[in-house]
């Protein structure tokens with residue numbers, strides 16, 4: 339079955355923002371004596387929306403729920419600061435996305451981040467013009483690891499999920515893509531997102547389902 343669309347996760351795939359989110363959340367939590375360790379962030383929290391991370395901290399470590407709204411706003415402001423300081427276009431990504439587009443693939447983004455962060459990061463990295471749709475955690479009821487974000491992206495692209503290749507970097511996103519019935523390319527870092535790797539994954543997916 340032919341692949342017609344490629345849907346990218348954002349953090350850890352198109353934007354190297356793990357560290358930014360980690361630092362921003364810890365800076366906000368620090369006012370109240372809480373921190374998330376690097377190990378916990380990488381194994382458990384990475385790729386989850388801030389509101390889910392705060393919920394987990396309340397369940398597991400007694401963070402008062404009344405602080406969630408304030409902490410979310412503070413964390414968001416720190417994330418925006420980091421984006422303005424550090425987010426830059428990467429030639430390899432512009433090359434990859436523009437080439438896929440020229441080859442006729444529809445391109446989408448599916449992220450557990452909020453809409454304003456998605457739009458800001460895609461603008462600052464010069465990728466927004468290549469994307470036919472962007473789905474944030476505000477566009478669905480259930481974030482990843484539920485399939486909703488990828489199902490919505492496929493729907494907006496007008497492509498069946500099984501004709502989409504999803505590019506993901508972590509467990510929550512992989513589970514979401516699999517549950518949606520999409521094909522998968524798993525990458526370890528933003529540097530792995532290269533045209534030849536994506537084309538190879540497309541050929542593999544087409545062969546696997548032929």
Ligand SMILES: [Mg+2]
Pocket residue numbers: 347348349350351385506507508511
């Ligand atoms: Mg990710």
